[in-house]
Amino acid sequence: MKGSIKQRSEGSYSLIIDLPRDRGEKRKQKWITFRGTKRGAEKELARLLTEMEAGKYVEPSKLTVGRWIDQWIEAGAPGRRRKKVSQRTLERYGQLLRTHVKPVLDNRRLQNLRAPEIDKLYADMADAKLISPRTQHHVHTVFGACLATAHRKGLVAINPMQRVEQIPAPETFDPDEGIDEIGEGLTETELAMLIAGFKPSSIYPIVVLAAATGARRNELLALRWSDLDADKKTLRIERALEQTKKFGIRIKPPKTKRGFRTIDLDDGTIAVLLKAKERHLRLAAGVPDGADVDLALIRLPADALMFPAITVSFTSPRHPRNFSKDFAYRAETLGFGKTRFHDLRGIHSTALLDAGIPVHTVAQRIGDDPAILLRNYTKRKRLKRADQMLSDTIAGLAAGFLNVG
Incomplete structure (x- = not known):
């Protein structure tokens, strides 16, 4: 590939490049205007010829x-x-x-x-x-x-x-202040006190299940009663809520394959869920609490949510952000500062890792990447003193917070 330079006026040159052609084709050329010195035009022509030979040339564009x-x-x-x-x-x-x-x-x-x-x-x-x-x-x-x-x-x-050299760091950590963006963990006693404080609230079963499973907020709010197998003591997680401007609040599959999972539950958590389901069945049948009725004869809709926004259709999902705000407000009134609902996920995974459960097993349970889980766990450990480490297994943890208050 060859090229030449033609001066058009003072400080303006045309860079003329002979383009490849097939046998019998007419001569094809590409003309490019360059403003500057002749030496600069020569350098630019050499650069363009090199890029074209290597297939790296990009046509000039005004795209912003x-x-x-x-x-x-x-x-x-x-x-x-x-x-x-x-x-x-x-x-x-x-x-x-x-x-x-x-x-x-x-x-x-x-x-x-x-x-x-x-x-x-x-x-x-x-x-x-x-x-x-x-x-x-x-x-x-x-x-x-x-x-x-x-x-x-x-x-x-x-x-x-x-x-680029000034790449922003993903987070900052000040060991003197002992804070970062992942939130500080709670001791087992503090967790028990926090959850007990939610007992009068309608969101108590959600808080219990979050602490017992480490599931994400949007996974919990998309759960259906059909996902619970009380006999096998398992819970399937195969969908999540998504809130967007375009579609509003809708139910969709988890973002990644890791999100699809079946996890084990302890007896105490199952008891809390079954009590919540009994309440739904009574509401569906119009039966007051305490009335002696065979609830096995009552049926909820097949797609009934565990934690619906209203107990009329049982299929309307809660507003995720409003739910988080409600949790944060109540946690603060209970004396737990800026505790977020998402912190329960970190507390759960930290408890399991502290108990010696392998990182891959914990990651599979909470639907996370093992590398990300381990990185977050390491950061959390920098925030906690040794005497604050949670050490009980799932059943022990659940038994602790369910028996307080």
Whole structure:
């Protein structure tokens, strides 16, 4: 492949590249305008010829960073693994990029974007301290996936993200303050007191099941009575709630294959669930508490939820975020500070690991990646003193918090 340079005017040159052609075809050329010095034109021509020979040349485009972000989100945020992301995840990606990237780089040409500009974006985010380090890292991860797709599709010759140096850390930890973003664990006695405080509340069975299984909030709120096998003492988890702007609240399969699982339950937790089911059966039949009725003759809808929003249809799911807010408010009034419902998941997995249960077994039980579980466990151990370690197995843990109050 050959090329030549033709000066058009002072400081303006045409780079003329002879393109490959088949035998008998007319001569094909590509003309590219370059503004600068003749020496600069020669260097640019050499670069273009090298890229074309290597098949790395990218046609000039006026596509902006902001427009590419919109296209990427509209296409479903495609990635290298070609795995379709959930609607909720897609909306979160769009929120992160449109809130933190587009206001700064919206009109910047995608092909002209350079690593120092991304470094400055990250530095400004960190200096402003308007979002947590964890969120800053999420911005980096999503923006990186967005630019990687542009590079993979040939929209940019070089992915500038590969040369970024100011990469936000996923989290920060101050050993002097003893806090980070995963929440501090509770001792067995504290956990028992917390759960006992929820006994007067309608969400008591949910809290019990969360502490006894380590299941996610949206998995618990999507459970049906048909998922419980009281005789075998098992619970199937095969769906979860998803809350999105596009679809509202809906039930869908778990995000990953790990989410599909069957887990063992202890006798105390099963007793709490069966008592909740009895209440549903009485409500469905219009039978008051204490009335002597054969509840085996009463049937709930086949898709009746364990923890519905209302006990009229038994199939309307609770609002996930409102549920979390209700839990946090009650936990705080009980004197447990900023304890989150999600903390019960960490407390459960920590208890099992402290008891010597293998990490892969615990990960399978809670539907998590073993590496992620071990990393979070290590962080939690930095927050806890040795005399606060939970050491009982599942049955012992459940027996403790169910017998308090």
